[in-house]
Amino acid sequence: MTTPDSAALRRKLANDLAQGGVLKTSAWRTAVEEVPRELFLQSFFKDAPGPRGHEYTPVSADTDADEWLNLVYQNETWVTQIDGHLTADNPTGTVTGFPTSSSTMPSTVVGMSEALDVEDGMTVLEIGTGTGYSTALLCHRLGEDNVTSVEVDPDVAQRADNALEAAGYSTWTVTGDGLLGHPRRAPYDRTIATCALRRIPYTWVRQTKPGGIILATVGPSAWSYGTGLAKITVKDDGTAEGRIIGRSSFMPARAEAAVPLAGDLTARTFYADTERKTSVSPDTLKGWMPAFLAQLAAPGAQLLRATSDGRETVYLFDAGREAFAALTADGDQWTVRQGGPVAIWDAIENTLTAWHDAGEPDITSVRLAVTPEAHAYWIGGQQITNDQRSYWLGGKNAALRWKHSHSPLNV
Template identity: 65%
Template structure:
């Protein structure tokens, strides 16, 4: 077995240089845990719009180690079942499990502010690498990690054992937490969730911290850090950007088929007040998701190469179609909800507040709703999933229809 101590120290030094790794205890963990153990049987590397399989057994040892200590995210599973040892040629597919880029992994676990003796619940074991880092820091008996995919969980458990950590690995729906080992001092989710399940709040000690990426679009998610209160609520703020694969049970089914047929019957058409291309930017994308939960931004092109842009909300059977003309963009809307009216109003209010960054967003979590706001004023609202503004404050409230 190749000794990778040099590569681990090199990775740690790079993470320190990037500002992701700040404390000696976590640096020691990065230098101790062999990342290559958590990449068996192999990875998929992007190549020309497809995925090229790379395995430890089929690679030159030096090249494999170089791949294993890449600073990038390494895809380990496609389409919920395919691993790199099962194919020999580049393939198409959708990533469903990965070893997240080390800088994001380390910066998140550092943001947990753990202390000796803390019990941590991890949602989304993945390869098991982040669980191993936490085991090194806290001890294997203080880490519980939950993975929904049985095969992914089995590989992670084997890798953790190979690395010397007999921790608590659980196969199940992480959105439900793991009450048997509760209460926890810290909860960290390495998957994307639409909102923080209240099950996590219930299973966290008062004063404990939950760290999770909230949203449903890949580019436009917020890393939320909330502290649990004595009354069973939690509050905190968005501390930065992050992007993960969606929790399996919340995974979005892409809108496909004949898009023109889906948008054939519009109730209204008008010139936009705000360019829909604003949704390409991170904060406007995040606000769009708050305003229109369940909506998907869909891009396509006609056979002539003309750009097509849509917002579809399958659950509410509503759409907004954007048409570029000589004066900018027009929007056609149909269905029970005027999607773009709501989103445009939010984006206009955000611009009016000075276009603050995503780290200006605060949130409050109860068993019935999530409330997000920008600004300091307390504003009440009775309607759900929309924004309301007053003075310098903007506020969104989401009523929960399911409470895991």
């Protein structure tokens, strides 16, 4: 079957991204117009709610070439792998499962590329090759020898490498744990991650040149929202500092992906250490900024909602520390029951209260710093502390600060 020409679709995509304010420079526009996304999306899944939850239908050029190509050039994220092994070129019908790899929507890919502030001749370390489409855009902009891309999944890496070769880019693709970076070709002028992280590894700071930029999505936990795009600059003293420049959403890094909870949630929370009324409704967590702050306060917690006999319960579980919070509604009032070595909801409630007192600033007001010892976030102000993490508060411009220790792994 002859594949339809995608040149017109590529130009339309570039026009749409430019009109949306995402595509800003001529060099990146040329890349979008000349890199064929279909080479990196030979097959993928469409998803829709169904009786079994989200159901995924495979799409490829072999089924309907015109539909496939038009979908490729929509500004959509397409799932390319489910449950760590299932791809759209294998199943014969609709499937269910948990997405583990995807091709991110072009507006996000291009927006991050623009935010990377690259110049000719710069070297880039990309964490998360995925389909290879974003890698190809980097290769087009900077040259294939200046791009190093690390992918943890061997099968995903092989498909991406094949697609990159087909597109004409024999770049440096590496199969391995991207959280370690790739010291062999360091230092890099820029580091960019296409996965979400609990915190930016200090290894990336060490492997990025002073004055270099690191761009990554932080605050994932097990939530599908409430994450921010961090842009930090590496300083001469080996630390890095910057801010959250906007909302962002990516699948979590494989090493940090949470295992979905199963079993009787009520039984898991039967024995509580404390019970009290809460001044903050968990419905607040439906907002992007509150969810972001909550994940900073409780970075290992998973959020689940359940309804029984018309009564909603919101659960927060931190499996790593064997802690939980269960919030139940009684009219407009919520009761929280907590158990384990840390009080998950106390930390979240304190954070959200301080955010409210600060005037509920947007996510772009959050700054962060990465040092060899810790990862800190703040919004101006005076410091107060408790026994879990640090908060910053202060007058009319009240603010917050969190400090998380790094693991000892600093490559």
